[in-house]
Amino acid sequence: MMVVFMAHTEFTVKTSEKRQIVDITDKVAPLVKGVKDALCTIYIPHTSAAVIINEHEPNLEKDFLDIFEKLVPKAAWRHNKIDNNAEAHLKSSIAGISTSIPVIDGALALGNWQKIMLCEFDGPRTRRVIVMVR
Numbered sequence: 001m002m003v004v005f006m007a008h009t010e011f012t013v014k015t016s017e018k019r020q021i022v023d024i025t026d027k028v029a030p031l032v033k034g035v036k037d038a039l040c041t042i043y044i045p046h047t048s049a050a051v052i053i054n055e056h057e058p059n060l061e062k063d064f065l066d067i068f069e070k071l072v073p074k075a076a077w078r079h080n081k082i083d084n085n086a087e088a089h090l091k092s093s094i095a096g097i098s099t100s101i102p103v104i105d106g107a108l109a110l111g112n113w114q115k116i117m118l119c120e121f122d123g124p125r126t127r128r129v130i131v132m133v134r
């Protein structure tokens, strides 16, 4: 039995739009190869982006961006007096900046339609993704 524990891995994602959803599943899945039973945490050290797990389908991605827009519309948020991105901060905390997935026999225990997606709310930017498996 081989059990591989690593401290952590980090990669970056370059977003190209102001608001965008990027499927990062293929960057995370290889990091759990050889790990029998563990928990994989995906975390982003950012305050204007998020990480969610859901279906990666183009229309649904637009629906997600629309619902975030409806939940947090452009308004006279106080933070906008400082750097004009309060909406992005608020969406980030509503959606969350980390998620965890069980690892079973070297694979993420994702359902058929589940993908790990980075939500950009204030791009384009280079986003760091930190993955911890233990």
Ligand code: ZN
Pocket: 079, 083, 084, 085, 086, 089
């Ligand atoms: Zn800000």
